[in-house]
Amino acid sequence: MSGRTRVKFCGLTRPEDVDAAVAAGADALGFVLWPGSKRALDEQRLAELSERVPAFVTRVGLFVDPDPGLVARSAEHLDLLQFHGDESPADCEAAGRPWIKALRMRDGLDLHAAAEVYGGARALLLDAYRPGVPGGTGETFDWSRIPAGLAKPVILAGGLSADNVAEAIAAVAPFAVDVSGGIEAAPGIKDAARMAAFLRAVRRADDARFDA
Numbered sequence: 001m002s003g004r005t006r007v008k009f010c011g012l013t014r015p016e017d018v019d020a021a022v023a024a025g026a027d028a029l030g031f032v033l034w035p036g037s038k039r040a041l042d043e044q045r046l047a048e049l050s051e052r053v054p055a056f057v058t059r060v061g062l063f064v065d066p067d068p069g070l071v072a073r074s075a076e077h078l079d080l081l082q083f084h085g086d087e088s089p090a091d092c093e094a095a096g097r098p099w100i101k102a103l104r105m106r107d108g109l110d111l112h113a114a115a116e117v118y119g120g121a122r123a124l125l126l127d128a129y130r131p132g133v134p135g136g137t138g139e140t141f142d143w144s145r146i147p148a149g150l151a152k153p154v155i156l157a158g159g160l161s162a163d164n165v166a167e168a169i170a171a172v173a174p175f176a177v178d179v180s181g182g183i184e185a186a187p188g189i190k191d192a193a194r195m196a197a198f199l200r201a202v203r204r205a206d207d208a209r210f211d212a
């Protein structure tokens, strides 16, 4: 799947950060609905932030082994569901909405097999693995572990920032990149300058790829 690298900014908690992310040109915004995160939103806050997102920007809700009721109530404010726990394919399909599966790159993970198991996913988000931490680790993983020819579009995540995203794009050529900690001043507090710098770095990397 070619074309420019899409960008998802994740873990937004403030209206000003939603507005800044949209102004910077993000393609998708991630809202964490897992209560164990410092970036977690309640349903009311999700509704408030979701209403600020214009057309053509995808609203992604992040869940970790959620109660089906939470997913159902949240889904009206979302365009895409991201499941970041041990959800089965049936769990992911249950809400009847488009979804992506996050896979943490633990040793021995067979990505080709996972792409078959989660065949209904719109993409696979590949993230760093730290035991006991479902996401938002701020850590990278060995990008060379991602095999060519996966049957699903790849969203690369884990420890990305304006400083390393060009290297990540050159190494993986993902369909999209995802970042949370690398655009923050503090957990859940996004930095507009870091968001803009991240997007500039992605555009430069794409220009280098397409001009090669």
Ligand SMILES: O=C(O)c1ccccc1NCC(=O)[C@H](O)[C@H](O)COP(=O)(O)O
Residues within 6 Å of the ligand: 010, 011, 030, 032, 034, 037, 038, 039, 062, 064, 084, 127, 134, 135, 136, 137, 138, 139, 157, 158, 159, 160, 178, 179, 180, 181, 182
């Ligand atoms: O961001 C979180 O706090 C979080 C908590 C629990 C599950 C998922 C979470 N984030 C999901 C994401 O898609 C993050 O953007 C991804 O893990 C990358 O985070 P980072 O390494 O900080 O860029």
